[in-house]
Amino acid sequence: MREASRTLLMMPDTLRTRAILALADLVDANHTLLLEANARDLVKMTPVNPLYDRLQLTDSRLDAIVSDLRHVAALPCPLGEVMEERTLPNGIELRRVRVPYGVIGVIYEARPNVTFDVFSLCLRSGNACILKGGKDASESNEAAIGLIHRALRECGINPDVAVLLPSTHEATEALLNAVGYVDLCIPRGGRRLIDFVRDTARVPVIETGAGVVHAYFDRLADLETGIRVVDNAKTRRVSVCNALDTLLVHSSRLADLPALCKTLGDKGVEIHADARAYEALSGHYPDRLLVRAAEADPEREWMDMKMGLYTVDDIDIAVEHISRYGSGHSETIISEDPVAQSIFTCRVDAACVYVNLPTSFTDGGQFGLGAEIGISTQKLGPRGPMGLREITTYRYILTGHGQVRK
Amino acid sequence: MREASRTLLMMPDTLRTRAILALADLVDANHTLLLEANARDLVKMTPVNPLYDRLQLTDSRLDAIVSDLRHVAALPCPLGEVMEERTLPNGIELRRVRVPYGVIGVIYEARPNVTFDVFSLCLRSGNACILKGGKDASESNEAAIGLIHRALRECGINPDVAVLLPSTHEATEALLNAVGYVDLCIPRGGRRLIDFVRDTARVPVIETGAGVVHAYFDRLADLETGIRVVDNAKTRRVSVCNALDTLLVHSSRLADLPALCKTLGDKGVEIHADARAYEALSGHYPDRLLVRAAEADPEREWMDMKMGLYTVDDIDIAVEHISRYGSGHSETIISEDPVAQSIFTCRVDAACVYVNLPTSFTDGGQFGLGAEIGISTQKLGPRGPMGLREITTYRYILTGHGQVRK
Numbered sequence: 070m071r072e073a074s075r076t077l078l079m080m081p082d083t084l085r086t087r088a089i090l091a092l093a094d095l096v097d098a099n100h101t102l103l104l105e106a107n108a109r110d111l112v113k114m115t116p117v118n119p120l121y122d123r124l125q126l127t128d129s130r131l132d133a134i135v136s137d138l139r140h141v142a143a144l145p146c147p148l149g150e151v152m153e154e155r156t157l158p159n160g161i162e163l164r165r166v167r168v169p170y171g172v173i174g175v176i177y178e179a180r181p182n183v184t185f186d187v188f189s190l191c192l193r194s195g196n197a198c199i200l201k202g203g204k205d206a207s208e209s210n211e212a213a214i215g216l217i218h219r220a221l222r223e224c225g226i227n228p229d230v231a232v233l234l235p236s237t238h239e240a241t242e243a244l245l246n247a248v249g250y251v252d253l254c255i256p257r258g259g260r261r262l263i264d265f266v267r268d269t270a271r272v273p274v275i276e277t278g279a280g281v282v283h284a285y286f287d288r289l290a291d292l293e294t295g296i297r298v299v300d301n302a303k304t305r306r307v308s309v310c311n312a313l314d315t316l317l318v319h320s321s322r323l324a325d326l327p328a329l330c331k332t333l334g335d336k337g338v339e340i341h342a343d344a345r346a347y348e349a350l351s352g353h354y355p356d357r358l359l360v361r362a363a364e365a366d367p368e369r370e371w372m373d374m375k376m377g378l379y380t381v382d383d384i385d386i387a388v389e390h391i392s393r394y395g396s397g398h399s400e401t402i403i404s405e406d407p408v409a410q411s412i413f414t415c416r417v418d419a420a421c422v423y424v425n426l427p428t429s430f431t432d433g434g435q436f437g438l439g440a441e442i443g444i445s446t447q448k449l450g451p452r453g454p455m456g457l458r459e460i461t462t463y464r465y466i467l468t469g470h471g472q473v474r475k
Numbered sequence: 476m477r478e479a480s481r482t483l484l485m486m487p488d489t490l491r492t493r494a495i496l497a498l499a500d501l502v503d504a505n506h507t508l509l510l511e512a513n514a515r516d517l518v519k520m521t522p523v524n525p526l527y528d529r530l531q532l533t534d535s536r537l538d539a540i541v542s543d544l545r546h547v548a549a550l551p552c553p554l555g556e557v558m559e560e561r562t563l564p565n566g567i568e569l570r571r572v573r574v575p576y577g578v579i580g581v582i583y584e585a586r587p588n589v590t591f592d593v594f595s596l597c598l599r600s601g602n603a604c605i606l607k608g609g610k611d612a613s614e615s616n617e618a619a620i621g622l623i624h625r626a627l628r629e630c631g632i633n634p635d636v637a638v639l640l641p642s643t644h645e646a647t648e649a650l651l652n653a654v655g656y657v658d659l660c661i662p663r664g665g666r667r668l669i670d671f672v673r674d675t676a677r678v679p680v681i682e683t684g685a686g687v688v689h690a691y692f693d694r695l696a697d698l699e700t701g702i703r704v705v706d707n708a709k710t711r712r713v714s715v716c717n718a719l720d721t722l723l724v725h726s727s728r729l730a731d732l733p734a735l736c737k738t739l740g741d742k743g744v745e746i747h748a749d750a751r752a753y754e755a756l757s758g759h760y761p762d763r764l765l766v767r768a769a770e771a772d773p774e775r776e777w778m779d780m781k782m783g784l785y786t787v788d789d790i791d792i793a794v795e796h797i798s799r800y801g802s803g804h805s806e807t808i809i810s811e812d813p814v815a816q817s818i819f820t821c822r823v824d825a826a827c828v829y830v831n832l833p834t835s836f837t838d839g840g841q842f843g844l845g846a847e848i849g850i851s852t853q854k855l856g857p858r859g860p861m862g863l864r865e866i867t868t869y870r871y872i873l874t875g876h877g878q879v880r881k
């Protein structure tokens with residue numbers, strides 16, 4: 070694997086691109102094979118299981134996979150960029166050059182499209198990948214890796230640059246302990262998977278995804294902006310990591326809460342409010358959707374048409390709340406006050422900090438990265454949406470003619 | 476601590492600088508206090524212990540600490556740099572801004588000067604630090620943190636931005652498990668410490684230091700360059716991580732070995748050679764310094780006047796050897812052949828790859844970083860020598876006026 074990953078360093082970028090395009094053609098021509106394999110997975114799951122929909126492949130989903138593969142093939146190559154170039158006083162030429170990580174392990178759950186997604190992003194950035202998919206999708210993933218290996222062979226690339234692990238617990242343990250063989254491990258999935266990986270891994274890990282996301286409606290917030298931002302952040306898609314979980318409202322603006330939350334009520338968002346906010350909304354928000362916040366609510370990532378609502382007496386308390394309960398993913402302030410904006414963007418320590426915008430924009434595509442392998446919520450390594458550039462590292466190359474150090 | 480670390484974000488850089496200068500003055504004025512504390516540590520250790528010298532403070536070492544502190548205070552501030560600035564098609568202004576990690580934990584061994592070093596680099600880059608020094612240096616470190624807290628208080632900075640942990644195993648465990656409180660942990664010390672930290676930590680870690688370093692003397696190497704490079708890499712300082720451990724020689728150049736290694740023999744370097752190299756050197760190298768390589772030698776970081784020596788039949792085998800036994804620290808090729816140079820710099824995956832230069836240059840000062848908190852040997856996060864910039868991360872700040880995502 071390590072040896073195979075090194076062959077990626079020496080090949081022209083056009084060859085890696087060609088393999089991804091070949092894979093797109095293979096997927097396009099093999100709907101039946103993929104759908105039959107997927108059907109063998111689906112019969113093992115009841116359709117009422119919420120994972121069923123994620124697991125299911127359809128003709129249109131396969132078309133989307135083909136289109137995504139072609140898109141990744143069309144992105145600019147992230148490798149070889151000279152990030153820094155200097156001549157040291159002793160005449161040594163120092164360059165800092167962008168290179169792949171080498172071998173990236175990705176652990177994910179029941180979505181078979183992730184197999185194609187991760188493979189193409191890793192190959193495009195010169196990385197070999199070890200794929201560990203969910204047990205529920207094992208037949209689909211076997212079919213996918215079969216096509217991936219065919220595409221690689223067609224292009225004369227060592228198929229060992231993409232390995233699918235058996236979907237066993239032992240395979241996961243081995244991957245997480247492969248010090249010296251795996252340069253980076255990225256878990257893609259729910260909080261439990263991520264916690265397990267972080268707690269178990271001896272190889273470097275990038276935590277992704279889990280987002281406890283806040284919006285702070287400031288003393289000097291514009292109400293119309295607030296309505297748009299809160300609605301879009303909360304209701305655009307409730308099951309994604311950038312969705313709003315908690316609204317913090319400045320106590321001087323409690324009277325605006327009915328207007329601020331009207332759209333949420335119309336759409337059926339259940340609000341878990343603290344005492345002051347509850348009182349301000351009572352009679353102005355659907356009764357069945359208004360409940361008192363429980364003790365554990367501030368730390369919840371709802372993933373549902375539900376939202377926490379807390380009153381704060383000043384921006385410092387808002388920042389403190391976010392620091393305590395936020396997961397470093399995405400946070401936004403609604404305010405027309407430049408001082409408050411600046412305090413917020415300076416002190417709120419998240420990957421993405423917004424001013425007068427919904428957190429829904431935290432996304433590789435929206436950021437112009439062209440694609441996304443995940444959203445990092447840790448500070449070591451890339452932060453926020455990770456595109457091709459974010460799954461590369463650098464190397465110092467120093468050239469001289471026998472200078473020595475005193 | 477988290478709260479204290481946030482105060483660092485809001486203060487002007489001049490205040491952080493002033494605190495470091497105040498500390499320099501305090502160290503300058505308190506030699507007696509520091510030397511007495513150090514003496515209490517030293518009595519607990521026998522002078523023949525190799526750690527004794529590392530532990531010992533002297534007037535001239537304190538002067539060096541003062542000078543290092545003033546140097547760190549004079550470096551440019553790494554924070555606030557706008558690394559990227561774009562307007563997205565929907566009018567959103569996206570900026571990527573350099574910010575501190577937050578809270579950095581550093582675990583180190585018996586050198587009391589590291590306490591001042593780590594504190595000043597962390598403070599200068601806006602990071603709070605948790606210091607876990609070695610038990611042997613506990614009195615010295617207590618005295619040091621006392622002066623650090625005095626300097627911080629004099630400047631009106633919350634002294635909690637620098638915390639010294641008790642030198643117990645429990646404190647280390649707590650630090651390594653402080654998910655959500657510690658953003659980054661850097662072990663500084665020997666291989667055992669680093670392995671322990673990597674295997675135990677649930678917080679993100681940067682592995683530092685350990686270097687199994689190679690020089691490859693190519694078919695088309697210039698002999699004079701090779702003599703200079705090998706001598707400097709091996710004998711400049713044998714106890715540092717960038718020191719040469721293994722020389723790989725192209726089989727067509729075995730006849731040059733006596734000349735290549737002459738200086739090493741004069742200086743007393745013991746060579747552990749494979750069969751072919753042993754034969755080539757026999758009779759041309761001091762007998763008592765020439766031994767046959769043992770099986771475990773290729774993976775040894777010697778830290779001594781000793782060196783492995785292996786014969787390779789081509790550059791691919793050299794690259795393979797380095798991939799297998801190297802630690803990703805520093806590697807060098809001696810060759811006049813541009814093709815060999817390019818294969819080596821492309822395929823050898825180390826933080827620092829050299830052409831016709833000794834690996835002794837792997838050092839923050841030599842790289843022009845101004846200072847160094849360690850040398851990273853992993854690929855996630857900063858790689859190679861880490862200065863102030865390398866202990867910062869970034870944050871996306873997006874500003875709009877109520878745009879929403881479709």
